[in-house]
Amino acid sequence: MPFQIHAELHYQVLQRTTVLLNLHALATANQKLSDESFQITPGVAWEELPIETSGENRYIRLDTGDVTELDITYSVTAETRHEMVSHEALHDLSVSQIRRSALPFLFPSRYCQSDRLGKLAGKEFGGIAHPYDQVVAITDWIFENIDYLSGSTDAGTSAFDTVTQRAGVCRDFAHLGIALCRALSIPARYFTGYACDMQPPDFHACFEACIGNHWIIFDPTRLSALNGLVRIATGRDAADASVATIFGKMQLTGMMVSCTSPDFQPLGPDDLAGQAIVLDS
Amino acid sequence: MPFQIHAELHYQVLQRTTVLLNLHALATANQKLSDESFQITPGVAWEELPIETSGENRYIRLDTGDVTELDITYSVTAETRHEMVSHEALHDLSVSQIRRSALPFLFPSRYCQSDRLGKLAGKEFGGIAHPYDQVVAITDWIFENIDYLSGSTDAGTSAFDTVTQRAGVCRDFAHLGIALCRALSIPARYFTGYACDMQPPDFHACFEACIGNHWIIFDPTRLSALNGLVRIATGRDAADASVATIFGKMQLTGMMVSCTSPDFQPLGPDDLAGQAIVLDS
Amino acid sequence: MPFQIHAELHYQVLQRTTVLLNLHALATANQKLSDESFQITPGVAWEELPIETSGENRYIRLDTGDVTELDITYSVTAETRHEMVSHEALHDLSVSQIRRSALPFLFPSRYCQSDRLGKLAGKEFGGIAHPYDQVVAITDWIFENIDYLSGSTDAGTSAFDTVTQRAGVCRDFAHLGIALCRALSIPARYFTGYACDMQPPDFHACFEACIGNHWIIFDPTRLSALNGLVRIATGRDAADASVATIFGKMQLTGMMVSCTSPDFQPLGPDDLAGQAIVLDS
């Protein structure tokens, strides 16, 4: 399915600043890019950091110099495939069988303090036999217990806060999902991307859990269609995958995101019956 | 019912220290004291602070001088009464009708950050119509969801931690109960006391919620019989009602508590059917 | 010195709400009130809660009923006196000599977690011999190390956050001052009031420390003149002394505060040399 993606960011620059931008779609085995365009106005020094190791994100590093405003425009066509994996294929592997590359996603991170959620996760989800069913239950629990409320949280909010404060945005929903998975010894990682036809349009965050050594995608906000996601970045949590990590001082003054596909048919629960979705293995 | 109470505390004194002790039973309309005895060995300077305002706790203030060990012994016979209030008499009063003396027990305190638990309390218990039933549900929820685990918490642990970490001791259970009540605009206060025949014997903490302008006692640990409690102190939380608040440096090296009554019959759920217990109004 | 005080609050009421208002000046031995006027438009049910015990604050309790907006207007003339106490009179009393009524102000509270700041307070201020000089050093340290920054904190911010995040408003400055005093076994309490000619005009918060059994006023923001303060409330922290504690849902949509005196001469550091200011003993 080809997705047309367009994003614009407008910043006011308050002092000379270096920015790590992370809004480029990733090129992966299941995600082919074409017609990519990236512009910064006025012209400032920037570079795309080469990917040195498989699994790294695409960072643009730019130095504002002495400009006072920045307009950033990005467009791409992303052709994605996803794999459907039947529940039977999602084996219940113990930590002793998890593949090495997934192990770091068992560790607690800045916004996913899984080390402090062990008892809660055990009580709420420990009685469920299979890890896939556990993650489905976690995702449902988040949807049912956390209010999606713009402005209720900030860049410092973590899963430990959200589990009690019970409100947040997609980033917070993802962090809580990840933290609860890790607390049950299920590797989980942060996903950011574009989401086809999502309302309101915005960058989106959800998460992937490693079950039977497959990375399965979950969206506890239920705002996106799982077959309409285009990956920007993967990470331990939002610290790894911010759209913009700012070293200096500048403010977002405007933003526009769109992701569309002429013939997009969102997969619904019925289409998924008995199957899970893998975006990238 | 007369309860025989005896408590011994042994401390090693590491530097000259002032201590506020709070282990004397309170004399109230429903709690009559006799045969009270209090001794500190070796002899050090101490005073019982006079109660200036109704509702204050009984503090002993002592100055260790240069002794290196302290043996503190307290005995009393406490004759208590409690009142049974039928559920029908527990009117659902809004904050606009709550009596003034209960209002400070709506505010968040050191260990009961009710201001951060509003959404959680609303989601879990907000659908329950009557405040009495809400507090019963809170008490049951704590019992079912929090592990009673000695050593799992320390003097810095608060309700905000416990609701996520899901383990604690009687103090933590009480703090969480109080915080959840206040988050629902139900005044709640900390109770410390002696508990007849409790196993293992120890100082106990639970909480009282103000419903229909009656202070109803609840014990989310289910360790004590509600008709077997002898009040030491009341407060916003444990900050107000520690057995010993230490200004200096000394360590508890031994402790013994007993509370017995020859003919004590603990009230069980059946005895309580349709009624709640008020210790002091 | 007579101060003319006028305050207006405008609220949008989003659902039926009970409010505890705390904007009336207190009548004390050193603060005489006249020409007091209080109005709520449109007319709703309200009462002033009688003060039952010395030291309580003046609360107005109102029930919005079904109005959708509220205009609250308060005016008063407050004639205040303050006492100047020479440093020599501020004896260095140990906890064993502090008067009973000050003891609760040694305990940690919601926004003043003195129990977690003991080492920091000891390291920064423990080497200073006299408690008065310690509190002066605390007040200076806060002024020098914390940025006064509107909007940098919210109603959940506490001293434990501020000591690290290093930004806040008057409320946060006061909380940190209180917490550091208590960590050094110096009783400290929260003060809210009107501040003559303060820029920008607003409700103000600072704190009082009990030294030699005198309550000395300190303002770590340096925004107010210490002889230009009119007390609204005293408390353990802002939980006890909010201008408005809201049980329900309403939003402040406008506010105006003024406190003036025709002949006001602010006391400066030179006027204070060797002396401290007591507002109420």
Place this chain on the structure above:
Amino acid sequence: MPFQIHAELHYQVLQRTTVLLNLHALATANQKLSDESFQITPGVAWEELPIETSGENRYIRLDTGDVTELDITYSVTAETRHEMVSHEALHDLSVSQIRRSALPFLFPSRYCQSDRLGKLAGKEFGGIAHPYDQVVAITDWIFENIDYLSGSTDAGTSAFDTVTQRAGVCRDFAHLGIALCRALSIPARYFTGYACDMQPPDFHACFEACIGNHWIIFDPTRLSALNGLVRIATGRDAADASVATIFGKMQLTGMMVSCTSPDFQPLGPDDLAGQAIVLDS
């Protein structure tokens, strides 16, 4: 310099457990290993995870099966070199010039919440011109302001706690150093290893800061000689580099660590004048 290393760990296994062990020394350009020996008694299933990407740590993964005790023994001879870099060679590079591989070490992590320490770091160290001098000042500040106190912290303690609580062990000292560096936009990473002749003998943790694109080693505890360190692991913080990450339930019941070298001469401040130490670039 060849270091003789020997470590023994004794565990009681309370339920079947998978463990990631991370006590093997790393083989790097500056660290050559010989005579390595690793034993687990009784025999259980274990594997050494192959290093897939440069920079990864050496993990042993073991599955306890149904044994109830584990004895783990590790020995190695590590021949290390370090590089001395003169201060003049440590250029003050902005984030726009930092090499890609160091960028993730600018992000906040579980135990190093640099995002919350920006103002504090700016106030304490922002006035220092050069990043090397900033890190030296951070290291000195930690040594002077934090008490090294065994048992004062636990596995959940983070830099945000330590900066206020002012006590900790080597792990906490390292976390605080890392967090303060990152808050100043200096990449910093966690180092664990063996430390020659350290008293008392133990696994050690300190940190490396990336200055002028060199990774310079710093030890804010001052317990180790910087030329006597043998690297076990590198990571964002202790979440990445625990000696044992336990998935299940087992308890450490005994531990012995030694690291010696017959002719070891610890480098002191005088030997270092004007130079910094790089262990691995």
